Amino acid sequence: MVVKINDVAKEAMVSIATVSRVVNNIPIVNEETRLRVEAAIRKLNYKPNAIARSLKLQKTHTIAVITYDIAKLSSTSAVRGIEDYGSDNNYNVIIFNTFNEPGKELKAADLAYQKQCDGVIVLGMDLSSEFIKALSDLSIPVIVVSHHSDKFPFVSISELDASYEAACLLIESGHKDIAILESIDAEQSLKCDGFTKALEAAGIQPTQDWIVKVPITYEGGFEAMSRLLEEDNTPTAVLCANDDMACGAIRAAEQHNLRVPDDISVIGFYDFPISKWNNPAITTIGFNSYELGRAGMKMLIDLMGDPQAVSESMTLPHTLIERNSVKRI
Amino acid sequence: MVVKINDVAKEAMVSIATVSRVVNNIPIVNEETRLRVEAAIRKLNYKPNAIARSLKLQKTHTIAVITYDIAKLSSTSAVRGIEDYGSDNNYNVIIFNTFNEPGKELKAADLAYQKQCDGVIVLGMDLSSEFIKALSDLSIPVIVVSHHSDKFPFVSISELDASYEAACLLIESGHKDIAILESIDAEQSLKCDGFTKALEAAGIQPTQDWIVKVPITYEGGFEAMSRLLEEDNTPTAVLCANDDMACGAIRAAEQHNLRVPDDISVIGFYDFPISKWNNPAITTIGFNSYELGRAGMKMLIDLMGDPQAVSESMTLPHTLIERNSVKRI
DNA sequence: TTGTAGGCGTTATCAT
DNA sequence: ATGATAACGCCTACAA
Secondary structure: OOOOHHHHHHHHOOOHHHHHHHHOOOOOOOHHHHHHHHHHHHHHOOOOOHHHHHHHHOOOOEEEEEEOOOOOHHHHHHHHHHHHHHHHOOOEEEEEEOOOOOOHHHHHHHHHHHOOOOEEEEEOOOOOHHHHHHHHHHOOOEEEEOOOOOOOOEEEEOHHHHHHHHHHHHHHOOOOOEEEEEEOOOOOOHHHHHHHHHHHHOOOOOOHHHEEEEOOOHHHHHHHHHHHHOOOOOOOEEEEOOHHHHHHHHHHHHHOOOOOOOOOEEEOOOOOHHHHHOOOOOEEEEOOHHHHHHHHHHHHHHHHHOOOOOOOOEEEOOEEEOOOOOOOO | OOOOHHHHHHHHOOOHHHHHHHHOOOOOOOHHHHHHHHHHHHHHOOOOOHHHHHHHHOOOOEEEEEEOOOOOHHHHHHHHHHHHHHHHOOOEEEEEEOOOOOOHHHHHHHHHHHOOOOEEEEEOOOOOHHHHHHHHHHOOOEEEEOOOOOOOOEEEEOHHHHHHHHHHHHHHOOOOOEEEEEEOOOOOOHHHHHHHHHHHHOOOOOOHHHEEEEOOOHHHHHHHHHHHHOOOOOOOEEEEOOHHHHHHHHHHHHHOOOOOOOOOEEEOOOOOHHHHHOOOOOEEEEOOHHHHHHHHHHHHHHHHHOOOOOOOOEEEOOEEEOOOOOOOO
């Protein structure tokens, strides 16, 4: 039999109200009674039913994280940060993966509502207008992490600045023929924007064929680089949307008997562990996803504490980490 | 204002019982009434409160996943499998990371109980006897994924067989001087057991100094391999507890001017994406973590359906994936 | 086929 | 300082 507040009350010979008071540390209870109740709680190993409490308090201390795929390297540390900061502040997190399946994000939003989540974090996703509407209709606090948003407060790095700086490094190293490998899923790409901006600032006209969109994976990077190298005109440097792509691209170059960075330079994004341990170590844009997640959870908790508060979006810093995949020419 | 079953009832001019019936697809309701209720639901955009329902039904359709660190490559795909199979069957998952912090696993078990989770999956963790007791006391179904357990049903690969086979490959390739790099956190290591068994079966006496325990990371692999190579006696082959370690070990070998696999052979474990894309590609033990997660969730759902059922533990298959980090000598 | 009412385990108000 | 009791939103006998 599962022990309820009633059982404790009987055992301690008090009313359930008193038990509730000691459980919730309401100070007005007599020291002696408190001791008796605490003893009963220990003896019966009573644990309050959070569901019942949630129903009464209209608060679940649970938040929802909606993301494409928790197994993606760019999500997983952020989730860790979210869970970590959350658990320090008495919040638990329910995970929803959408896997890009249409409608699944809407279903996730619905479930987050039905399960009475106190807040929602949307992690690293493009937000379709449908999704935005669904989230708004829920009228529960929403924070976007690792992505920009016009509608909700977000915490992210500046992808525009980051890719701008990465492109500048290439340009300063003497490169003029530069390609960019972007995710095929990116509707509008801040990375491409930064890239283009840097080239134009240097008086270089971006080559349209060198803006290539492929899956943001090892395989995608490999394929894109292979394609690039089979053309007559070949770039001397390539910017990649993440380090997996960069790694795949490097392997493709090697297969074409080109060495990185001697024959072709490559820059990645996100500083996955691999980029430090690859040979050659990959120059990349690094930032702290874990901190991004923590900051997002903090914003959400603040927002949940005061739903009227207008929270300011945050841009967290990134760094250009120079390793061995870029060479001056 | 948030709309409740009462509001729908008024709008449709029926009782809340009838609304409940159409929401839950209880067939006895009159077609015409059903239509009217459905219209009201749509009009008011009513969504049932799952917390209230859970309280009544004593079932939350939520399960807890307790793991060291969701951000670990060996956990993350399994979590995806769990969430995926779960969401297909109307279950959501709450994540608990323990980060090896003492007491945090106990707290997670407690919270899983308080939040009335219908079941618990313990993922890839050593289960301390304290933790086992705590979980047993909860009297909710528990499944262990990616680890063995005497107490709870588990789904895992046979690490013993896998490392045995990996060691055999090395032995068959002519190696006699073989080291193993195992996680410093592993209390008792099935990997070491399989390794030892294979050597002994081949009449080779394992060298104690070559069973080295370090953190199961790139850094750990790098450090362990460096240490090994600075001794007078040096192995010709090394088994690693995961592919990150293997990658680190390979970089350490390169730094000592040894080439893999020409001068020294390396085998990894888990088939992380990196092992395919590293140069050289890493020979490793592969298996499907995603499937492990799915299978675990399936077992749990079955168990929750019939708590009396004794579920059989499962061993899922693995494969020795031969790539380019092992050479015949 | 539909409605009434009690109860799921808490918290909190109002008496005492 | 303590206790009765009415919610919280829903499901489900039981009655009609």
